[in-house]
Amino acid sequence: MTKQQYARMTQATRAAVSKLPGGEKLLHLPTLIVAAAYIAGLIVLALNRDMRIVRAILIPAACFIIVTIMRPIIGRQRPYDRFDEKPVGSYKPGKGKSMPSRHTASAAAIACAAIYAFPSVPVAAVMLALCAVIASLRVLAGQHYPTDVLAALAISFALSAIGYML
Numbered sequence: 001m002t003k004q005q006y007a008r009m010t011q012a013t014r015a016a017v018s019k020l021p022g023g024e025k026l027l028h029l030p031t032l033i034v035a036a037a038y039i040a041g042l043i044v045l046a047l048n049r050d051m052r053i054v055r056a057i058l059i060p061a062a063c064f065i066i067v068t069i070m071r072p073i074i075g076r077q078r079p080y081d082r083f084d085e086k087p088v089g090s091y092k093p094g095k096g097k098s099m100p101s102r103h104t105a106s107a108a109a110i111a112c113a114a115i116y117a118f119p120s121v122p123v124a125a126v127m128l129a130l131c132a133v134i135a136s137l138r139v140l141a142g143q144h145y146p147t148d149v150l151a152a153l154a155i156s157f158a159l160s161a162i163g164y165m166l
Contacts, residue, residue: 001145001146003085010087013088014088017088027089027141031103034110034127037114041056041118063106063108063155063156063160064102064106067156071097071098074097076097076098078144087142098144099144099145101143101149104131104135105155107130107135108152108156109156112160116160
């Protein structure tokens with residue numbers, strides 16, 4: 001991605017978001033929906049004393065921890081720091097590293113946990129769609145490079161596949 005591509009992409013996203021009610025705050029909505037669905041799912045599992053809750057907690061937590069450990073090791077600058085351009089939404093220059101995307105990794109791990117705990121086509125479709133929206137928004141808002149979200153998806157899907165098949 002070049003500086004010009006980044007600037008065009010974030011300008012287009014900013015213009016589109018500015019026309020929506022709530023504006024840039026709307027970018028957080030998919031993440032909040034995934035978090036709420038995850039908590040609701042865990043509550044259902046707990047109320048039913050369903051032991052799948054253990055994996056539904058441990059595997060997303062492991063994904064989060066692994067991605068968090070990887071970020072400073074890889075040390076990739078966020079695109080807004082590299083290109084010295086403001087992303088869409090709130091940000092703090094110099095804050096954190098970019099690779100892999102923690103939001104995307106968490107969304108993917110939560111989607112896999114939901115599919116594991118509540119296996120059905122509607123659950124899979126909704127959770128995977130939300131995951132795709134979050135991954136896309138991370139790039140379109142200028143928070144991450146496409147490879148950051150692809151790496152996050154690969155890590156979460158691989159760890160989830162291993163964790164839920166054992």
